[in-house]
Amino acid sequence: MTELRRRSRLGNRIFCDGSGTSDALSRSLDPPPPPPPPPPPRTTTTTTTTTTKIAHQSREMLSSRLTRAGRGALNASLNRAFSSALTRQASSLVFIEHRDGKINPATLSALNAAQQIDDNQIVGFISGSSKTLGFQKAVELAAKLPISKLLVKEDDSLERYVAEPLAPVITSIVKSRSISHLIGGSSSVTKNVFPRIAAQLDVSQISEVMKIIDGRTFVRPIYAGNAMMTVSSEAAIQVLTVRTASFEPIKMDENATGSVEVEKLKEEGEKKKTTGGSQWEDEVLAKSARPELGSAKRIVSGGRGVKNKENFDQVLTPLADKLNSAIGASRAAVDSGFADNSLQVGQTGKVVSPELYIAVGISGAIQHLAGMKDSKTIVAINKDPEAPIFQVADIGLVADLFEAVPELTKKI
Incomplete structure (x- = not known):
């Protein structure tokens, strides 16, 4: 007969249903079996050896996983970053402003600032069109500046300093030529153009720089000039405007016969029409013999x-x-x-x-x-x-x- 049991423990009492009651009762009254002997204690030496072995195996496993998963990619990335850093080390692009065939004094101050970052690889950029008054004369003067190379962009859309067509041109140059610093004198033009370039490069612009400590550390005014702030930027590209009053304009010899390489930039790919934004309407010049x-x-x-x-x-x-x-x-x-x-x-x-x-x-x-x-x-x-x-x-x-x-x- 099958034995059916329902047990409920209340203290030492056991309740049973069905046959086999006496057997169950007798088994319950038997003394419990002795507990199993405890395992032998591990010696300190064994524990240390085991722990060391496990840790060593873990390191080997992590190392092998890193090697298989991404060590090659990581090394390649580091090499690219290092190579890029070396390439960028001596590349500064100075935005050259001009008007009526003359170089804006703000540009001469920007060149002074660029020389404090890197005195060897300074590239100049000048833009305009055949319709721009004095453009060719300005290009000739720009070629006499203390720069290693002059980039010239001539296009009808660049006749005036309108931000919409100009900003993408400069952004393209910065990206394609691994420029580390874009520098311009603080003016109404750079205040309009440079923030757009910084946005297109996805970096922060540093404005009104008054002192350059090194290629990544700059001093600029805050609180309306009542305090100075030291800015350290880790961005791959630095977009700077410098306060012209803080950098002495470099001396320019208009009679010098410069040997600067001049490169005329060509249109790359299909020209995109600028839509939306601002456009040049008119300009009224007030004749005056007074200094600017x-x-x-x-x-x-x-x-x-x-x-x-x-x-x-x-x-x-x-x-x-x-x-x-x-x-x-x-x-x-x-x-x-x-x-x-x-x-x-x-x-x-x-x-x-x-x-x-x-x-x-x-x-x-x-x-x-x-x-x-x-x-x-x-x-x-x-x-x-x-x-x-x-x-x-x-x-x-x-x-x-x-x-x-x-x-x-x-x-x-």
């Missing part, structure tokens, strides 16, 4: 204290004529309509560093100071003795500008 504001050695600037446009012209112009200086303005004066936007000096205008800067009726807002405080000599004329401009001025005159400026003009 960004590169002038002497500047007379007016602010809100001049009160209106008539006073701005009548008070500042005679003094500027006597000094053969450029005329500038604060943002407050520009916003009030006293002067054209092209004359604005400051963080959102032009950054200047002339030998002499005369601030007339300018209180000295932090944005304005950021654009002129590197001037060699600063003269401030203001009737408010607490005006912030006096904190950076070398010579301060607390007086009514409508009396002081005409008197100063007469005595010059």
Whole structure:
């Protein structure tokens, strides 16, 4: 007969159903079998040897797996990176701006900066078209710059500095020629073109560089020039604009007979039509015998204290004529309509560093100071003795500008 049992343990009691009750009870009363003997203890020597052997086998296994899976690819990648680093070590591309057959002074400052990164392999790039005024003359001058090679791109779409057609051209050059640094002087052109190039290269642009420590470490202003920040970039390509006031323009000999290699770039592949973006409409040139504001050695600037446009012209112009200086303005004066936007000096205008800067009726807002405080000599004329401009001025005159400026003009 089959034995059916249902057991429930409550302490030492055992309940059984069906036949075989006495056998089950007797078995339950038997003493339990003795426990098995414990395993012999392992000696320290055996444990150490076993652990060492396992670790050694693990390392061999990991090493073999790495070898099979990716050591070759890893070594190839490292070799490519090392080779690329060697190739990039001496390759800097300087963007050459020109106008009316003359090289922009900002470019000469950018060349100075490029020489501090690498003095041997500096490549220049210049663009324009046969319609561009003075383009061929600018190319001839660019060939006399201290560079190892000049790249020339001539195309009707590059007649003006419009970012949409120009940025892809420079990006293509940087990628195809393993350029490590793209450098340009800080100007309205580079402020428009360079951010697009940086985006196309998927790198961060470093703007307004004031000092170069090495090829990857730079110093730039922050907080409107009240603090300096040291930037270290590990990007494969550095896109830089340099503050022209911080780098002395290199001396250019227009009569020099240079031996620079000139390469004219050709159209590669099918030309893509630029759609969307901006296009050139018109340009109105104002003829003036005055020096260009960004590169002038002497500047007379007016602010809100001049009160209106008539006073701005009548008070500042005679003094500027006597000094053969450029005329500038604060943002407050520009916003009030006293002067054209092209004359604005400051963080959102032009950054200047002339030998002499005369601030007339300018209180000295932090944005304005950021654009002129590197001037060699600063003269401030203001009737408010607490005006912030006096904190950076070398010579301060607390007086009514409508009396002081005409008197100063007469005595010059």
